[in-house]
Amino acid sequence: MMIQAGNITKSFGTLKVLKGIDLKIKKGEVVSIVGASGAGKTTLLQIIGTLSRPDTGKVAINGIDFSGLNDKQLAVFRNRNIGFVFQFHHLLPEFTALENVCIPAFIAKTPRNKAEAKAKEILTFLNLQDRLEHKPKELSGGELQRIAVARAIINDPAVILADEPSGNLDSKNKKELHQLFFSLREKFNQTIVIVTHDNQLAQMADRQLTMHDGMITGEEKFNTAGK
Numbered sequence: 001m002m003i004q005a006g007n008i009t010k011s012f013g014t015l016k017v018l019k020g021i022d023l024k025i026k027k028g029e030v031v032s033i034v035g036a037s038g039a040g041k042t043t044l045l046q047i048i049g050t051l052s053r054p055d056t057g058k059v060a061i062n063g064i065d066f067s068g069l070n071d072k073q074l075a076v077f078r079n080r081n082i083g084f085v086f087q088f089h090h091l092l093p094e095f096t097a098l099e100n101v102c103i104p105a106f107i108a109k110t111p112r113n114k115a116e117a118k119a120k121e122i123l124t125f126l127n128l129q130d131r132l133e134h135k136p137k138e139l140s141g142g143e144l145q146r147i148a149v150a151r152a153i154i155n156d157p158a159v160i161l162a163d164e165p166s167g168n169l170d171s172k173n174k175k176e177l178h179q180l181f182f183s184l185r186e187k188f189n190q191t192i193v194i195v196t197h198d199n200q201l202a203q204m205a206d207r208q209l210t211m212h213d214g215m216i217t218g219e220e221k222f223n224t225a226g227k
Contacts, residue, residue: 001060002027002158002191003048008057010043017043018054019214027062027158030185030192032202035211041195042163044211048193049161050078062158079107083152083190085162091136091144091151097123098132101150108155115154122150125187126180142173149180153188160184162194166201178204 003025010018017040025031033041046052048059050066058067066077083104091100098119105115123129126146136144145165152160162181166174178201181192194201202208203222210218 003061005059006057008047008054010054017214021216025191027191028189030205032194032196032205032208033211034202034208039211040214041211045161045163045195049082050074079104080155081158083157083160085149085152085165091147093136096133096135097147100147101154104151105154118154126150142176145177160190160192164196166198
């Protein structure tokens with residue numbers, strides 16, 4: 001299994017947000033997580049992504065249980081193994097598209113020429129080869145989100161975690177982004193977990209998990225032939 005989680009609980013004060021989550025996700029699988037606001041979807045994604053620690057339970061990615069890692073070790077693990085795509089792209093406004101994509105590679109101490117070559121390759125794959133030197137304010141919403149995706153995959157992470165990735169896009173850009181996730185899986189065999197309110201995106205996944213009140217309450221598998 002690429003992702004395994006067992007008995008994950010999380011509270012904020014007296015509010016129990018996660019109430020014992022068990023989860024298994026295979027390598028190369030695309031899984032969507034749906035549910036009403038407040039169901040615990042984002043909290044679960046943050047715990048899988050090592051951005052938050054559970055109160056109880058363990059999470060392993062690619063066989064590595066990271067519950068025993070300290071904050072510095074977690075940061076290194078996260079940088080090398082997990083890519084994040086959020087609803088808002090979180091690009092740094094003073095940097096170009098190319099520089100923004102290179103940042104995780106620089107953090108991983110990849111030499112500049114190698115990082116830039118890889119970033120250009122990914123941006124070309126995403127049809128952004130003419131936007132390398134543009135800064136965020138010069139780019140459209142769809143372009144910004146594709147650059148955020150490029151930044152998420154530059155270190156060849158085993159797992160991509162996406163939190164409402166198309167929530168801020170118009171229908172055309174939303175459709176392109178949805179298709180992009182499956183192109184990435186096809187090209188790089190990455191495992192992708194997507195938290196979304198978008199039914200179309202959720203049902204493009206291999207499996208859809210439904211959360212309610214801090215628990216996984218449903219699972220639906222889809223025929224993904226041709227995707």
